[in-house]
Amino acid sequence: MSTPDGIPPDSAEGLDSHVVVDRDAFRLDITLSAAPGEVVALLGPNGAGKTTALRALAGLVPLTGGHLRLDGDALERTPPESRPVGVVFQDYLLFPHLSALDNVAFGPRCHGASKAEARSQAAGWLERMGLAEHAGARPRSLSGGQAQRVALARALATHPRLLLLDEPLAALDARTRLEVRAQLRRHLAEFEAVAVLVTHDPLDAMVLADRLVVVEHGTVVQQGAPSDIARHPRTDYIAQLVGLNLYRGRADGHTVHLDTGPSLTTTEILSGPAFVAFPPSAVTLHRDRPTGSSARNLWRCEVAGLETHGDQIRADLTGELPLAADLTTVAAAELDLHPGAPVWATVKAAQTHAYPA
């Protein structure tokens, strides 16, 4: 078995895994490790293999290769029921024929507790989740947020050393989501073992996780602290998630020559392969070619599409440099923007950010 990059083999605490799953034409091959108390988010587009990774960690999908160690114990061949792993499923999968209390008591019962003992433990968990008065309720009478907390309580009640959460907030509407996200963050912060959550929502990932692992096409494309990822996206997918225009090129001093042709001037001094990123709000649009502008980054573009983002208009531009630009509704009206309209786009060098690729 190979030692995963960067993780010393003797690190006994926490999660140390190299998950390889082959399925039909798809191959998942990711290295994932985490220290106790750490919350790691697997972030990626649909079909990237996030859920497969989660199921492999839970033992619901066998590993084709790699290894899985939790607090030093090898778990590759351990059946799911014997793994110290708790799972919160995407749509929670609360047993519909059992009350909230018995759902939570299910795990302790399976681990050998007596019925009374399991129920008293479960009651404690529900209390902690602020659900004591819903103990007797059937899952179908619970709200989305309550069901999510019952699912979390159920997973935690077996005292797992690895907690897995599959899109924990996806089933909720926008309003509950905000509230539940905050609660979940608190519960995860209290959780002393490893938590891995899967999401395609960057906000969920950034709020809940200490570290992001971005997965695309079955492999890890970037990982690091949420703030670092937000500032230094390395793939178009991440750039889109964090709302940045991202280009790849070759830096030469203050200039980055983009692979697609044009150049960008930045304040950083770099050489070699580099990324340049800037937010859509850094883009200024002009009807006519600006004269006397200090902006060195000037491109002739055409409006491809417009959409409203709150009180802002997001313009998708094609042309010399495809980019997204944000402007106010008033500005959009003054510029008479419509699909097909020619515009000039400028970006101040100070608002761009270049970093080595």
Place this chain on the structure above:
Amino acid sequence: MTTRTARPARLQVTGAGVAALLVLSACNSSDGTSSGAGSSASGPAKVSGTVTVFAAASLQESFTALGKKFEKAYPGTEVEFSFGGSDTLAASIVSGAPADVFAAASTKTMTIVTDAKDNASPPLTFARNQLEIATLPGNPDKVTSLKDLTRSGLKVVLCDRTVPCGAAAQKALDASGLRLTPVSYEQDVKSALTKVELKEADAAVVYRTDVRAAGDKVDGVDFPESADAVNDYPIAPLENARNAEAAKAFVALVRSAEGQRALTEAGFLKP
């Protein structure tokens, strides 16, 4: 349970027998011993078409052979049989089943038809059947009398009292003052026999004709009490026959010397 006699496979097997019967038939018509209204000589002119015969299950082998003989004697005719429990057949005739001839295994069942006035002419007894004990091949349980069947540990099947063979067996048992508890009252005589053939039962009280038809799969044991319960087999052409001429001719054939010979060969007693 409708059997067409004109089945090629069957013809192959019994081809020789049919040829023999044909010769017999020719002799009969020449010496004029055949009874009935239409003699064979004038028969082919008047008798044609399909004749449907409802007959007791125990007549299956002998009537199938007679059917072939009939078709040879009257070219252009076809005999269709429906074999089954006499009571079931009688009930369906009364309910309007399309039959030309009815041959029953008991006078009691024929009464159902005559009571409904569904017969064209009074029924005539054409054969009699006697009970016999069917045992496993080689008679391993050494059954020699009706009384032996009452031995404990011996699995005996009887026909249900509602069917003629069961009624007859009960009559014989009552006449000799025996009490017999079978493991099963079978719904018809063939089922009773099958249980012995499959060795699920040690013995069954069935008709002699059935023992004969089963060949070496069972052994037959005669018992004197069977004389007290001899079944008469009546036959009658039916009122609503669609082919009255053929019906009469078939009844005549059954009662003729050659018909009797075929029935005797199958184990029936002469009336």
Place this chain on the structure above:
Amino acid sequence: MTPPAPDTRKGGRRPGPIRTGVPFALLLPALLGLAFLLLPLVALLVRAPWHSLPEQLTSPEVWQALRLSLVCATSATALSLVIGVPLAWLLARTDFPGRGLVRALVTLPLVLPPVVGGVALLLALGRNGVVGQWLDAWFGITLPFTTTGVVLAETFVAMPFLVISVEGTLRAADPRYEEAATTLGASRFTAFRRVTLPLIAPGIAAGAVLAWARALGEFGATITFAGNFPGRTQTMPLAVYLALQSDPEAAIALSLVLLAVSIAVLAGLRDRWMTAS
């Protein structure tokens, strides 16, 4: 079906289904079908010997046969549940070579004439049967002509209904509940017992009712395998058939009893189980 008119939508509070026109091309055959199924039952009621019914039904033989029928059909259903539900689970939840063939074989008793089924049971479990001869030799057990034989014959014919029904329910049920249970520490059997079984209970109940009804009406396999002896193997259908030979009125009376009992039981179960699903 035609979409509802806009104004009915607006009203919105109308209880019950929205009334839509039923095409004549469907209505006519539907009514014919209904009539075809009900007419024989109506005829049975019309021709029933109502005047002699009390006397027919007070005979101990009738109650003996009815009791035996109920006991055997219920036992056969219980046996089908014990061995049929796991079989359905195996077919629905596991993958093994030849599973399709096994499923086809399971349904075979559905198409097999029951009498042939009875003969097959004799050849397998009879005193001289492939397995039966050893049962007899080693344990002194013979099954034909016994009440146990009746239960086995009925189970043989009725169990496929249960297996098919439960398998269908299992396939429709979300297997991820079982996965959720295993991540909570449940073995596959515990997951089946504590999660899957309660979830598919309505399907099991429906299958059990089907199997029970089929077992109650079983005739061919029973009379062939278990024979006919009052109180031991003579169930209602056998009694009806034999009565038909000599006394059609008695047969009709017996049939009415069977009909009444099955309607009563099915209606009772419907209220308690079926509507819950």
